[in-house]
Amino acid sequence: MKQDMPLKVLLDELEQQLHEAQLWQETSPSPQLLASEQPFAIDTLEPQLWLQWIFLPRMRALIKAEQPLPKGFAITPYFEECWRQNSEYATLLVVIGQIDQEGA
Template sequence: MTTHDRVRQQLHALEALLREHQHWRMDEPEAHLFTSTQPFCMDTMEPVEWLQWVLIPRMHALLDSAQPLPTAFAVAPYYEMALTADHPQREVLLEALQALDALFAQDKS
């Protein structure tokens, strides 16, 4: 299995996790929320919204067009700070994001 395949598999797992815990939304955020200049759109979106509306679709677009994957990639550290300690799915989300990050670390070795 290629790195691209493993990344796609992990993105599907992340989406399934968001759906399972009712973090998946049907209504797309308003267009202006995507124009943030802050990392992770932290000033316009909730952390789990960014996963659904930015990270997952952009990564799938890279994979679908057979583009090179990012070489400097780590989202879990942001989520360790952004998700409060009492967030009900904090640990399971962090585990999924760390697994995604690990795929990029493996690709460098």
């Protein structure tokens, strides 16, 4: 699906930025932690873990299966709040904002 290519590129960029910020975790959280029903798995995962283990895989699965992508989501405010004391994550926030714009 050609229209999904920009989002795919942004997802790859998000992964790269997580690596560069040393937020990428090699070991998956337990299935119980990943099974949270709260938005952003706020009760079980750190924000970057939600991106890595829930958001990225779900979005990539939708793209691969050529399924409709969610529209109108806005995840940037959550990450701005979580990382407001972490100026080193500014580049991550820019990429997350671009993902929000792509999904508008």
